[in-house]
Amino acid sequence: MTDYHARQMHLINRPAGLPTHADFALVETVLAPPTDGEVLVRNHFMSVDPYMRGRMRAIGVYAEPYALNKPMYGGAIGEVVESKAAGFAPGDIVLNQGAWQDKLVAKAASLTKLEPFDPDRLSLYLGTLGMPGFTAYVGLLRFGEPKPGETVFVSAASGAVGANVCQIAKLKGCRVVGSVGSDAKARWLLEECGVDAVINYKTCGDLTAALAAAAPDGIDMYFENVGGEHLQAALSVMNPFGRIAACGMIASYNNAEPAPGPNNLMLIVGKKIRINGFIVWDHSDLRPAFLADMTAWIQDGKIVSRETIVDGLENSVDAFLGLFTGDNFGKMVVKI
Numbered sequence: 001m002t003d004y005h006a007r008q009m010h011l012i013n014r015p016a017g018l019p020t021h022a023d024f025a026l027v028e029t030v031l032a033p034p035t036d037g038e039v040l041v042r043n044h045f046m047s048v049d050p051y052m053r054g055r056m057r058a059i060g061v062y063a064e065p066y067a068l069n070k071p072m073y074g075g076a077i078g079e080v081v082e083s084k085a086a087g088f089a090p091g092d093i094v095l096n097q098g099a100w101q102d103k104l105v106a107k108a109a110s111l112t113k114l115e116p117f118d119p120d121r122l123s124l125y126l127g128t129l130g131m132p133g134f135t136a137y138v139g140l141l142r143f144g145e146p147k148p149g150e151t152v153f154v155s156a157a158s159g160a161v162g163a164n165v166c167q168i169a170k171l172k173g174c175r176v177v178g179s180v181g182s183d184a185k186a187r188w189l190l191e192e193c194g195v196d197a198v199i200n201y202k203t204c205g206d207l208t209a210a211l212a213a214a215a216p217d218g219i220d221m222y223f224e225n226v227g228g229e230h231l232q233a234a235l236s237v238m239n240p241f242g243r244i245a246a247c248g249m250i251a252s253y254n255n256a257e258p259a260p261g262p263n264n265l266m267l268i269v270g271k272k273i274r275i276n277g278f279i280v281w282d283h284s285d286l287r288p289a290f291l292a293d294m295t296a297w298i299q300d301g302k303i304v305s306r307e308t309i310v311d312g313l314e315n316s317v318d319a320f321l322g323l324f325t326g327d328n329f330g331k332m333v334v335k336i
């Protein structure tokens, strides 16, 4: 007998500032069985990502806001339990958009069947082999255009996106400087990921001075994950014709009021700096190349990954909030 009971995390208030537990509710429900073209999926892992904070606002810039009193959603890895769709059978492992739910009925067209190269590392498809790894690949290679011998600066450098940016930039022959919020994260980047210099932005004092010291020849490319003071420092230390891949600005995601901007934006003109904002979803043309390259790099030991795995859908809000306090070391994943 198939069990259609499911648990879902709903957004019940639009947070002002940092979300709290009062903004979410864990809801039990009974799903309608799948009909033609649909599949019942039992999720094993879900992703929490910084972009989900934007979806909790009433107005979206590039992604639909989450509806109130409905399950939130996002990347998840699960197993087909029951299928009414051609091409899907019980036991198939699927990437789906049903994060924040332990079970869901999904249209087959919304699922990607995975043939994991290591069945014990399924969560990699939410990190290095998933959206964050792809974001690193697109942002660095399409917009950063790193050349051998150049210096690349990466903020949130040990995170899901950042750690992959650092390691791909090393594979491309660059000198890499990272910025992180703890000494343990700095050590990992230096010792395991081959990063050349790491700044702990929480303890370094003046960030611009610390970056100038870590990159004595200046930086040629900045992979922007944080914004604010990090952008200001990068502009100050950037060489003429530098490039910025503007991936995200997590330091501002919970601001109730707009933060003051960097006070040195005129450097963009004088140094002839190119800034490209990008959203990974627009670059699916690079996906086959990404999957081939990244799978080979992982198998050859050229790219290493860390994950922080939080147990239980009931703890998914804490996992999400941990992204804003640096609780994650590498990709933050919830095991459901």
Ligand SMILES: NC(=O)c1ccc[n+]([C@@H]2O[C@H](COP(=O)([O-])OP(=O)(O)OC[C@H]3O[C@@H](n4cnc5c(N)ncnc54)[C@H](OP(=O)(O)O)[C@@H]3O)[C@@H](O)[C@H]2O)c1
Binding pocket: 049, 050, 051, 131, 132, 135, 156, 157, 158, 159, 160, 161, 162, 179, 180, 181, 182, 185, 224, 225, 226, 246, 247, 248, 249, 250, 251, 252, 278, 279, 280, 281, 322, 323, 324, 325, 326, 327, 328, 329, 330, 331, 332
């Ligand atoms: N454009 C796109 O398509 C796209 C796709 C995916 C992700 N992104 C963006 O990429 C960035 C990284 O995302 P991710 O999934 O890889 O997250 P992540 O780096 O794995 O996790 C977030 C990290 O950000 C750092 N952080 C949080 N608040 C900060 C603050 N106020 N100042 C400085 N650092 C702070 C923390 O690391 P520390 O301990 O080092 O402080 C935290 O661990 C985010 O800006 C995200 O929005 C963009």
